[in-house]
Amino acid sequence: MLDSSRRASILRLVEGPQTMGRGPGFWTGFGLVLLGAIAYPFFADSYDVGNNVYFFNWLFMAMGLSLIWGYGGALSFGQTAFFGVAGYSYGVLTINLGDAYGLTLLSLVLAVGISALFAAILGYFLFFGRISGVFLGIVTLSVTLVLERFMAQTAGPQWAIGAARLNGFNGMGAMPSLTIPWFGGDITLYPDVALYYVTLALLVVVYLGLRILVNSRFGNVIVAIRENPMRAEMLGYDIRKYQLATFVIGSALAGLSGVLYTSWGNYITPASMGMTAASLPIVWVAVGGRTDLTTTMIGTLAVLVIFQSLTIHGSQYALIVMGALLVITVLVAPKGIVIALVDLFRRRRSRQEGGA
Amino acid sequence: MAILETRQLNKRFGGLHVTGNVDFALQPGEMHCLIGPNGAGKSTFFKLILGEHLSDSGQILYDGADITRAKPFERIRRGISVKFQVPGIFRELSTRQNLTIALQHHVSPQVLSEEIDRLLEFLKLADDRDKQAGNLSHGQKQWLEIGMAVALKPQLLLLDEPTAGMTPDETYATGAMLQDLNRAGMTVLAVEHDMAFVRQIAHQVTVLHLGKIFAQGTIDEIVADERVAAIYLGESDA
Amino acid sequence: MEFLYAIFSFLYQFGDAFAFLVLSACGLAVIFGMMGVINLAHGEFILCGAYVSTSVAHMGLPLPVAIAAGSLAAGIAGMIVELVVIRPLYKRPLDTIVATWGISMIVTQGTLIVLGTTMAGSGTPLGSFVVGDYSYSTYRVVLMGMALATLAALWLMFTKTRFGILARATIQVPHVAEALGVNTNLVYSLTFGLGAALAGLAGGLYAPTMTLVPTMGAAFMVEAFVTVVVGGADIFLGTAPAAVVLGLIKATLTSWQGQLAGQIGMLIAVIIVIRILPRGISGKILKERA
Amino acid sequence: QDAEPIKLGVLEDQSGDFALATIGKVHGIELAVSEINAAGGIAGRPIEMVTYDTQSDNTRYQEFMRRALQRDKVDVVFAGFSSASREAYRPIVNQFDGLAFYNNQYEGGVCDANMIVTGAVPEQQFSTLLPYMMETYGPNVYTIAADYNFGQISAEWVRNIVAENGGEMVGEEFIPLGVSQFSQTIQNIQAAKPDFVVTLLVGTAQSSYYEQAGAANVDLPMASSVNVGQGYEHKRFTAPSLKDMYATVNYVEEIDTPESQAFVERFRAMFPDEPYINQEAENSYAAVYLYKEMVERADGSTELEDVRATLADGTLCYDAPEGEMCIDPKSQHASHTIYLAHVTEDHSIEFPKKWDAIQPYWLGDIGCDLTQEDPSAQYTPSSNPSN
Amino acid sequence: MHRDVLLDVIGLHGGYGGKPVLQGVDFRVREGEIAAVIGRNGVGKSTLMRTLIGLLPTARGSINLRGRPLDAISAHKRARHGIGYVPQGRDVFPRMTVVENLLVGESIAGRSIPGRLEEVFGYFPILRERADQRAGTMSGGQQQQLAIGRVLMGDPSVILLDEPSEGIQPNIVQDIARIMVELNRKTGVTVIFVEQNIDMIRAMAQRCYVMDKGRIVAELDRDALSDRARIRQYLSV
Ligand SMILES: Nc1ncnc2c1ncn2[C@@H]1O[C@H](COP(=O)(O)OP(=O)(O)OP(=O)(O)O)[C@@H](O)[C@H]1O
Ligand SMILES: Nc1ncnc2c1ncn2[C@@H]1O[C@H](COP(=O)(O)OP(=O)(O)OP(=O)(O)O)[C@@H](O)[C@H]1O
Ligand SMILES: NC(N)=O
Numbered sequence A: 001m002l003d004s005s006r007r008a009s010i011l012r013l014v015e016g017p018q019t020m021g022r023g024p025g026f027w028t029g030f031g032l033v034l035l036g037a038i039a040y041p042f043f044a045d046s047y048d049v050g051n052n053v054y055f056f057n058w059l060f061m062a063m064g065l066s067l068i069w070g071y072g073g074a075l076s077f078g079q080t081a082f083f084g085v086a087g088y089s090y091g092v093l094t095i096n097l098g099d100a101y102g103l104t105l106l107s108l109v110l111a112v113g114i115s116a117l118f119a120a121i122l123g124y125f126l127f128f129g130r131i132s133g134v135f136l137g138i139v140t141l142s143v144t145l146v147l148e149r150f151m152a153q154t155a156g157p158q159w160a161i162g163a164a165r166l167n168g169f170n171g172m173g174a175m176p177s178l179t180i181p182w183f184g185g186d187i188t189l190y191p192d193v194a195l196y197y198v199t200l201a202l203l204v205v206v207y208l209g210l211r212i213l214v215n216s217r218f219g220n221v222i223v224a225i226r227e228n229p230m231r232a233e234m235l236g237y238d239i240r241k242y243q244l245a246t247f248v249i250g251s252a253l254a255g256l257s258g259v260l261y262t263s264w265g266n267y268i269t270p271a272s273m274g275m276t277a278a279s280l281p282i283v284w285v286a287v288g289g290r291t292d293l294t295t296t297m298i299g300t301l302a303v304l305v306i307f308q309s310l311t312i313h314g315s316q317y318a319l320i321v322m323g324a325l326l327v328i329t330v331l332v333a334p335k336g337i338v339i340a341l342v343d344l345f346r347r348r349r350s351r352q353e354g355g356a
Numbered sequence B: 001m002a003i004l005e006t007r008q009l010n011k012r013f014g015g016l017h018v019t020g021n022v023d024f025a026l027q028p029g030e031m032h033c034l035i036g037p038n039g040a041g042k043s044t045f046f047k048l049i050l051g052e053h054l055s056d057s058g059q060i061l062y063d064g065a066d067i068t069r070a071k072p073f074e075r076i077r078r079g080i081s082v083k084f085q086v087p088g089i090f091r092e093l094s095t096r097q098n099l100t101i102a103l104q105h106h107v108s109p110q111v112l113s114e115e116i117d118r119l120l121e122f123l124k125l126a127d128d129r130d131k132q133a134g135n136l137s138h139g140q141k142q143w144l145e146i147g148m149a150v151a152l153k154p155q156l157l158l159l160d161e162p163t164a165g166m167t168p169d170e171t172y173a174t175g176a177m178l179q180d181l182n183r184a185g186m187t188v189l190a191v192e193h194d195m196a197f198v199r200q201i202a203h204q205v206t207v208l209h210l211g212k213i214f215a216q217g218t219i220d221e222i223v224a225d226e227r228v229a230a231i232y233l234g235e236s237d238a
Numbered sequence C: 001m002e003f004l005y006a007i008f009s010f011l012y013q014f015g016d017a018f019a020f021l022v023l024s025a026c027g028l029a030v031i032f033g034m035m036g037v038i039n040l041a042h043g044e045f046i047l048c049g050a051y052v053s054t055s056v057a058h059m060g061l062p063l064p065v066a067i068a069a070g071s072l073a074a075g076i077a078g079m080i081v082e083l084v085v086i087r088p089l090y091k092r093p094l095d096t097i098v099a100t101w102g103i104s105m106i107v108t109q110g111t112l113i114v115l116g117t118t119m120a121g122s123g124t125p126l127g128s129f130v131v132g133d134y135s136y137s138t139y140r141v142v143l144m145g146m147a148l149a150t151l152a153a154l155w156l157m158f159t160k161t162r163f164g165i166l167a168r169a170t171i172q173v174p175h176v177a178e179a180l181g182v183n184t185n186l187v188y189s190l191t192f193g194l195g196a197a198l199a200g201l202a203g204g205l206y207a208p209t210m211t212l213v214p215t216m217g218a219a220f221m222v223e224a225f226v227t228v229v230v231g232g233a234d235i236f237l238g239t240a241p242a243a244v245v246l247g248l249i250k251a252t253l254t255s256w257q258g259q260l261a262g263q264i265g266m267l268i269a270v271i272i273v274i275r276i277l278p279r280g281i282s283g284k285i286l287k288e289r290a
Numbered sequence D: 001q002d003a004e005p006i007k008l009g010v011l012e013d014q015s016g017d018f019a020l021a022t023i024g025k026v027h028g029i030e031l032a033v034s035e036i037n038a039a040g041g042i043a044g045r046p047i048e049m050v051t052y053d054t055q056s057d058n059t060r061y062q063e064f065m066r067r068a069l070q071r072d073k074v075d076v077v078f079a080g081f082s083s084a085s086r087e088a089y090r091p092i093v094n095q096f097d098g099l100a101f102y103n104n105q106y107e108g109g110v111c112d113a114n115m116i117v118t119g120a121v122p123e124q125q126f127s128t129l130l131p132y133m134m135e136t137y138g139p140n141v142y143t144i145a146a147d148y149n150f151g152q153i154s155a156e157w158v159r160n161i162v163a164e165n166g167g168e169m170v171g172e173e174f175i176p177l178g179v180s181q182f183s184q185t186i187q188n189i190q191a192a193k194p195d196f197v198v199t200l201l202v203g204t205a206q207s208s209y210y211e212q213a214g215a216a217n218v219d220l221p222m223a224s225s226v227n228v229g230q231g232y233e234h235k236r237f238t239a240p241s242l243k244d245m246y247a248t249v250n251y252v253e254e255i256d257t258p259e260s261q262a263f264v265e266r267f268r269a270m271f272p273d274e275p276y277i278n279q280e281a282e283n284s285y286a287a288v289y290l291y292k293e294m295v296e297r298a299d300g301s302t303e304l305e306d307v308r309a310t311l312a313d314g315t316l317c318y319d320a321p322e323g324e325m326c327i328d329p330k331s332q333h334a335s336h337t338i339y340l341a342h343v344t345e346d347h348s349i350e351f352p353k354k355w356d357a358i359q360p361y362w363l364g365d366i367g368c369d370l371t372q373e374d375p376s377a378q379y380t381p382s383s384n385p386s387n
Numbered sequence E: 001m002h003r004d005v006l007l008d009v010i011g012l013h014g015g016y017g018g019k020p021v022l023q024g025v026d027f028r029v030r031e032g033e034i035a036a037v038i039g040r041n042g043v044g045k046s047t048l049m050r051t052l053i054g055l056l057p058t059a060r061g062s063i064n065l066r067g068r069p070l071d072a073i074s075a076h077k078r079a080r081h082g083i084g085y086v087p088q089g090r091d092v093f094p095r096m097t098v099v100e101n102l103l104v105g106e107s108i109a110g111r112s113i114p115g116r117l118e119e120v121f122g123y124f125p126i127l128r129e130r131a132d133q134r135a136g137t138m139s140g141g142q143q144q145q146l147a148i149g150r151v152l153m154g155d156p157s158v159i160l161l162d163e164p165s166e167g168i169q170p171n172i173v174q175d176i177a178r179i180m181v182e183l184n185r186k187t188g189v190t191v192i193f194v195e196q197n198i199d200m201i202r203a204m205a206q207r208c209y210v211m212d213k214g215r216i217v218a219e220l221d222r223d224a225l226s227d228r229a230r231i232r233q234y235l236s237v
């Protein structure tokens, strides 16, 4: 048993002014949701399990963007660049290294590392060049579009790295899925229960890790930079380093999404770095409420699920309904849909209590 | 040795010569006021010291080290701190968070909370601790920013019109606070148009006019100077 | 003679790229550059201009009338969108990303459902002319002229007319403009409408030269955004030089290495220009001049 | 009787950039299904369609192919317009060992037992088209092609066939998808002075080329394997911008055989607003009947092995509106009647030439034999087991 | 002297969203009067000014101008009734030139008044000197002068000034006070100003309202205003 002061100090790590969900109520809810998520595969068929993994895959990129944009105030329009770089890296590495001895896991780490390195180089160029605001948005967008257009024309056989054909706009396929070395044979993580648990565990770890990060001194500084970079600098912070670190962490998460996506479908395409793909994370994050990790995660999941089911059931009206939902959400829920719902719930309750 | 010294400091904006060959020295422990007409270049001079603008020529020395080209944060880390003319705060963060960010540098987490409460009390912002700083009144924002500047425990505190918008009593209290800090070793350089405040705190006064040092001396000497009255003070009864 | 022909051909290609950048960007320069509204539905205003002008042309009216009608229709559509969706969002401009993205989806798919997958074109007027070895479309020279005329008209409008001054004041500090007697709602509405009308104008002008499909607006988006942003905060000082720089790079690389190089080269130029001028071209000009 | 329906998954782009060419494919399938169901279904079982709009987005193909195979447990799935979308879903079909029909002309080379291709392939379209063009207009060829696998591999075919026939490539230009402005390309073509231009343009943006080339009075004959037959550019752009465009198609609605005209009539009766009945609509329509034939020959089984076994003797055929189509057992691709469609000055279509029963022989020649083994690969002229 | 009531504020409540700041403000200002509002930081002076001009809504109570209620009409229409507002913190249009800033002020009158630009340049010579400078790059005090000049362009009959002396050099503070008094004498303009600077209050005000916690808690007349210590005492209620 944890004694109460230990528990309080752990709570202090993951809670703070930078995250909305706080207190025993929230953590009880969190626990319940987590239990539900753990139990889910026992009640769902394998398609649903795999499909949920697919949704989970994107959440890392969304949380990374929440960190960079919602917390740090830097609107990166090009997170898909890191998604793509990591996805292609994973493909190239695994096709060349194969999937024995847990080499896919090494490839995962390397691919995320490559996207982080790329983010570090680009971020150095951006933040040490004092590029901010829309300029940052357009530069990052340009980067992802350059990658998209470049990769789209790598159809010819000359575009190969080792055994891996880049394969142009058609996309690269046939890379092995992630595997976990295990006694008596590797476990291959197809989109099914095993992958579900691995992804879920990663999600929980990343979510809690980011909560700790944003509620730390580091987190204080990045929101300060969002609010007033000059003031933050005049308090003695080297804001460029903080911005760079934020950008690298957020982009590595986009990279993680890229790897998981690539492994999930054994496929990565240049279109995943194109204009539409680049806008999507921004929409997800904005709909949920970008300045909070929890709302970002819930909002993103909601948009993904709703959009997919609309596409399945809405025939040609799906896109119209999606568009209308987005417009209405922005108009009626200025701080994002999740915060609006929470507010509504609170007001209800206080009115009931007041009436009682 | 001077804690802050500028040598032949120059800054132009297009055709406008805003700072012209300014040689200025500030002694450790001094309380110094910088006055001068609107547009004289006082705020620009501050921005040069802080590195928000880079000078066209000349040198800035702090504690003997050349900081002419140093990055703003490096200057702050050497012990300078500033309150701007236009309040610079973190608008969407609470008053408390604003102070946290200023204090977390050098205050251990254990005492951070107490320290913030003390400061809030002192700034008369205790009731507004959880308010978004952007929603404070104009004067309250000024207080908050002074609080953030002081929280860094600087060796040299730069204040650009710290008492603008304060009542006479508040102005006086601010002066008294600065005197306390000064007694504890802080050097203060303040830009002000409020002569009562200048009289209260300044050991020395420098008048800047058209980007050049126009006059220097004690407040009594300056007030007695008819040239200063002509360009700046008018028929003052300060 | 050969040399002059080569120069003409280069100027034509540059002018062509320049016109496309300017006309794509002008509407966005007003809505995004001036008003701060990140308008991802820019392409759909272009679509509106293109479809309406083509329909009017099919009715047998002369092309200039048709183009004006397309521009007007887009302008009116813009004012409606401003009233219903954009007006509540001025205080939180980033949310306009989501709202205008939604509008874009609705308009694109709505057009597909209501008007079908395509509309027959109206044909490019004015024929062609020959210089040296090449024959050129005359209409594209008109497009270049229109690009210059639009730039000039916008500059005059925003710097020399009372409306222009009030519009800029409203956009910079809305509550003070309001308190000084400016009907800011009207100004917003007209400004947004103007931006949409300019997008519609681009659509009307390019409609005779392009495929008419609900997704056609997408073809203008990247060019429009990069031109406006590279131009920087002051659209009147920035848009034209940005279009010159990007147009030159694009035309040169396209003729030298093909379309892919032109596209990628332009995007890389954007990255480099912003790195050198972190506040865009007009940011640099203003700093020098101030 | 409540016979259990046969589930037919349909993944086509009903919105987005490719919708123009692909909505008709869905309609073609719907027409065939309604006809078959009205006539008693397949082996007595009705067909039930499970349709998804893939929104011209490759990612959606991945989502919905999984859904169709794993959740809906469809017996067969008809999917994809662009080659990229096909390559996006193909691994999933392999993973679940499903059966997919790709009813689209393409660059050729897919050797995959889980795939049946009813679209035309380069040996059917280019080996016919290019010799005719070179004979008629001359040996100097300029290719403009969409800059992705389809365009690049098709261009490779063009290059090879032109060389084989003693012609010369005077230029080759690849256009990134989404490009809509062609002034420079037009000038490059004029500079190269070709005898004709091969256009392998994909997507609606790229088709702007025709209007712009027409306006600049390029006035060169053109040849294509994709255009006209998919995007009906001759209907969408004003005459004479497509004047002297020649396309080898296995179907377009102008083909005036009685079978074709009856098909057009039935199609328009069901879909009066259909802007154009293109070759992929006919392929999709025919594919339903081919599948019906396969299942019935397999005694009503929809098991992959049973269905595939019916192809083995090479007699699985269907009298399509274009003429007879048969599935080649080695490659699982269809043979086609190929029509040379010529766009005249007023944009009407005439058919100066027609080739019957052109086989999809190339895959077999290079060693693809799905009756023996299944490499699940895509080959190209420069990259295949024979070289 | 018996002058008509120009502005009659009765039981005014207002503030920001859910949070009330003004808690029943009552006061009246007569035609042609110069009235000061004083009080500590954060008591609601600026909130009062913003509510008067209409940038913040009236929650309860009413604001009447020459007997007509203003509460239901928008800020720009109030301005068109001849109210000129100079906000605290200047709020010039930063990316417009000085002259362009001034021209916006003409909207109060709804027309351009011949000779007025020259008049304003006469009051504030620095504005003529810097006519083409971008307002955002002017010094703090220069911006304050611009903000005052801007409303004068529209020939207002009532001027609301929120801490006009802030950031202004002492002799110009005196100038501004003199200009206001002179204008008041010449044109009969009514001035309501929030101020902390005792010298300015004494130089300008004919009447002074003391504010605390969202209410007017005292009213000082001419005589009381001659007493420095008394003002000072009220300033720190
Ligand atoms: N970025 C700039 N571009 C052009 N001119 C500038 C810029 N910044 C300041 N100036 C000009 O430089 C001069 C000095 O400005 P500064 O803000 O330093 O004055 P100040 O002494 O602080 O005045 P105040 O007491 O009014 O605050 C002014 O004339 C101002 O207009
Ligand atoms: N935008 C806002 N949103 C919410 N509360 C606000 C806002 N602006 C001011 N307040 C609050 O309203 C109260 C009154 O503020 P106001 O600005 O009217 O004070 P003031 O008397 O003008 O003070 P000062 O002398 O500092 O200018 C303060 O408690 C302040 O925190
Ligand atoms: N198959 C095609 N046109 O990509």
Ligand SMILES: [Mg+2]
Binding pocket: B042, B043, B044, B085, B160, E139, E140, E141
């Ligand atoms: Mg200053």
Ligand SMILES: [Mg+2]
Binding pocket: B137, B138, B139, E045, E046, E047, E088, E162
């Ligand atoms: Mg105030």
